[in-house]
Amino acid sequence: MPPRVVLLCGSPRPKGNTRQILEECAKVLEREHVEGEIVSLAGKRIESCTACYRCNKEKRCHLEDDFEPIMNKVKEAQGFIVASPVYFGTARGDVMNLLQRLGMVSRSGGGWMAGKVGGPIAVARRGGHTLTLQEMTMFFMICDLIVPGSTYWNMVIGRNPGEALNDKEGMDTVRHFAGNVARLILKLGQ
Numbered sequence: 001m002p003p004r005v006v007l008l009c010g011s012p013r014p015k016g017n018t019r020q021i022l023e024e025c026a027k028v029l030e031r032e033h034v035e036g037e038i039v040s041l042a043g044k045r046i047e048s049c050t051a052c053y054r055c056n057k058e059k060r061c062h063l064e065d066d067f068e069p070i071m072n073k074v075k076e077a078q079g080f081i082v083a084s085p086v087y088f089g090t091a092r093g094d095v096m097n098l099l100q101r102l103g104m105v106s107r108s109g110g111g112w113m114a115g116k117v118g119g120p121i122a123v124a125r126r127g128g129h130t131l132t133l134q135e136m137t138m139f140f141m142i143c144d145l146i147v148p149g150s151t152y153w154n155m156v157i158g159r160n161p162g163e164a165l166n167d168k169e170g171m172d173t174v175r176h177f178a179g180n181v182a183r184l185i186l187k188l189g190q
């Protein structure tokens with residue numbers, strides 16, 4: 001079985017820029033013989049952590065929404081790329097809801113996120129990419145994932161669906177990043 005990367009699409013728009021960017025990243029992964037599965041948050045309900053700490057005992061999140069199937073996919077994968085649209089200068093709320101709950105369940109379950117390879121991607125019309133990347137990077141670092149670099153920060157410019165693909169430098173950056181994720185997974189023999 002080839003290694004697998006979950007590419008989380010944090011946009012509510014099923015065919016938006018975030019999705020199109022991740023489709024390009026998935027093509028790069030496939031070229032490197034790494035499987036890429038895009039998991040979209042469009043139409044899904046991901047509530048915010050309620051700090052009940054039941055995951056400490058139960059090793060799962062007891063909130064009844066669309067979290068658990070996504071968690072299981074991430075848990076089984078060797079890589080995890082998270083792409084979010086920028087909303088008012090920060091990541092979309094649902095994306096952070098998911099990452100915070102994944103972090104809690106992973107940490108309470110012995111830290112199963114550790115050693116996975118991946119990182120964040122931000123897409124916006126004009127501004128707020130860097131803070132959005134920082135927000136998401138906080139999750140990757142505290143959960144002991146391995147984050148490769150690229151030729152620039154993983155930010156892409158675009159407003160209406162399709163526009164992001166015209167940002168050549170942004171797309172080259174994220175394609176290169178996806179290649180690094182694949183090569184690193186293969187080198188680590190995961």
Ligand SMILES: Cc1cc2nc3c(=O)[nH]c(=O)nc-3n(C[C@H](O)[C@H](O)[C@H](O)COP(=O)(O)O)c2cc1C
Pocket residue numbers: 011012013015016017018019085086087088089090123124125126127128158159160161
């Ligand atoms: C609620 C909301 C807030 C937004 N805030 C920003 C912002 O702070 N900066 C920016 O450049 N674009 C902002 N945008 C534009 C989106 O980031 C942009 O359209 C992005 O391409 C959407 O990605 P998607 O097509 O995958 O949904 C905002 C859009 C929405 C709906």
